[in-house]
Amino acid sequence: MSYWVKEIFYSLQGEGAQAGRPAVFCRFTGCNLWSGREEDRARAICCFCDTDFRGTDGTGGGRYPDAQSLVNQILACWPTGSERPYVVMTGGEPLLQLDTALIETLHRNGCAVAVETNGTRSAPPGIDWLCVSPKAGAPWVLRQGDELKLAYPQIGFDPSPLAMLPFNMFFLQPLDGPDYTRNLQLAIAYCKAHPTWRLSIQLHKCLGIP
Ligand SMILES: C[S@@+](CC[C@H](N)C(=O)[O-])C[C@H]1O[C@@H](n2cnc3c(N)ncnc32)[C@H](O)[C@@H]1O
Ligand SMILES: Nc1nc2[nH]cc(C(=O)O)c2c(=O)[nH]1
Ligand code: SF4
Numbered sequence: 001m002s003y004w005v006k007e008i009f010y011s012l013q014g015e016g017a018q019a020g021r022p023a024v025f026c027r028f029t030g031c032n033l034w035s036g037r038e039e040d041r042a043r044a045i046c047c048f049c050d051t052d053f054r055g056t057d058g059t060g061g062g063r064y065p066d067a068q069s070l071v072n073q074i075l076a077c078w079p080t081g082s083e084r085p086y087v088v089m090t091g092g093e094p095l096l097q098l099d100t101a102l103i104e105t106l107h108r109n110g111c112a113v114a115v116e117t118n119g120t121r122s123a124p125p126g127i128d129w130l131c132v133s134p135k136a137g138a139p140w141v142l143r144q145g146d147e148l149k150l151a152y153p154q155i156g157f158d159p160s161p162l163a164m165l166p167f168n169m170f171f172l173q174p175l176d177g178p179d180y181t182r183n184l185q186l187a188i189a190y191c192k193a194h195p196t197w198r199l200s201i202q203l204h205k206c207l208g209i210p
């Protein structure tokens with residue numbers, strides 16, 4: 001099976017419980033909740049996306065014919081002779097493409113595998129860190145994992161019942177966009193009133209790194 005990749009880059013995880021951790025990001029092309037075209041945004045199921053995931057034109061992007069060729073490119077981004085490579089699979093929606101062969105190849109090459117997903121598709125076994133970020137109006141299949149990270153606020157998506165689900169950590173991530181200042185204040189207030197929830201600020205945006 002081949003893999004379509006927008007870009008591969010080395011940065012710090014900016015979000016959630018692993019914020020600050022060096023990671024190689026593999027951003028897959030395509031998503032099932034938005035085409036990625038601005039003219040489709042208003043009628044997309046997920047209409048607040050902050051990411052360009054169309055095509056294969058980013059650094060390290062392309063069509064990789066097999067798992068080993070993609071893993072080689074990922075490994076080339078990690079500093080040699082150091083800590084176990086920490087690889088974040090994102091997109092777009094990574095679970096449209098991430099399969100057992102790719103996870104096994106990453107593990108065989110010594111990597112730990114983290115996934116950022118919208119939770120609409122089931123996940124192959126073996127993921128080391130699963131972050132689920134459900135979207136209002138989309139089917140929600142993956143209801144357990146390491147962290148639940150809700151972009152907040154979303155109309156019709158009250159966080160309180162979600163805190164009963166079997167996740168280890170719960171984050172609200174203020175929706176970036178024209179109302180960011182207000183959304184940040186709402187998220188701070190919600191976390192203070194419901195301490196199960198922690199604030200996830202998108203550290204990479206504050207730092208000006210990818
Ligand atoms: C670009 S998505 C890619 C992974 C997957 N499709 C998903 O939605 O989880 C990565 C993370 O960014 C979050 N996100 C996307 N747009 C955002 C925005 N405008 N403000 C805050 N978080 C956003 C998503 O909720 C998700 O947690
Ligand atoms: N630094 C950094 N951290 C991230 N965590 C999740 C990201 C994503 O786009 O999925 C992301 C990203 O794009 N950059
Ligand atoms: S599900 Fe994720 S990648 Fe897809 S449009 Fe929404 S935030 Fe962007």
Ligand SMILES: [Mg+2]
Nearest residue numbers: 050051090210
């Ligand atoms: Mg991002």
